[in-house]
Amino acid sequence: MPRLRLLGLAASLLATGATSLTGQPAEPALASYTRAQAEAGEETYQDVCASCHKQDLGGASDTPQLAGDTFLGMWGGRPAAELFAYVNAAMPPAGRKPDAETLMNVVAYILKKNGMPSGRTPLNAAAPGMVARPADGL
Numbered sequence: 816m817p818r819l820r821l822l823g824l825a826a827s828l829l830a831t832g833a834t835s836l837t838g839q840p841a842e843p844a845l846a847s848y849t850r851a852q853a854e855a856g857e858e859t860y861q862d863v864c865a866s867c868h869k870q871d872l873g874g875a876s877d878t879p880q881l882a883g884d885t886f887l888g889m890w891g892g893r894p895a896a897e898l899f900a901y902v903n904a905a906m907p908p909a910g911r912k913p914d915a916e917t918l919m920n921v922v923a924y925i926l927k928k929n930g931m932p933s934g935r936t937p938l939n940a941a942a943p944g945m946v947a948r949p950a951d952g953l
């Protein structure tokens with residue numbers, strides 16, 4: 816299933832390449848976040864999320880992984896804004912709820928731990944960028 820999704824992504828990227836030759840704006844590529852966001856997010860992650868998802872984002876038997884192949888199989892090729900919307904709506908499942916900006920920083924940290932590079936443009940809910948490893952072709 817993840818493989819199929821990646822193939823689909825590759826196909827849509829090829830299609831995008833074709834349309835951008837005709838002068839259409841290119842499809843969104845990798846989501847961008849700043850290093851400052853990821854650094855702030857790491858602190859919140861360890862404080863609020865690590866008890867379930869583990870310090871290394873590896874997850875546990877009853878908690879999904881947030882960095883690695885399993886996570887990317889689930890979220891690769893989907894907008895980072897969608898990942899944020901999920902986290903903002905559902906995480907943490909109980910207890911103290913950080914505000915949206917703080918959770919945005921946590922999502923930036925998750926992107927970082929999945930090998931995505933930081934940049935100048937901060938991650939925000941309206942940004943069109945995707946979750947994916949750079950090596951996956953974006």
Ligand code: HEC
Binds near residue numbers: 866877881898905918
């Ligand atoms: C009390 C344990 C717990 C805490 C704390 C927690 N989570 Fe989760 N998280 C889960 C469980 C369990 C799931 C699986 C979905 C479900 O059953 O709701 C999940 C699912 C997720 C998913 C979806 C993963 C996937 O592959 O679909 C993301 C992303 C996520 N959590 C991020 C976070 C973030 C970010 C925080 C901290 C702000 C956090 N979680 C805090 C237990 C937790």
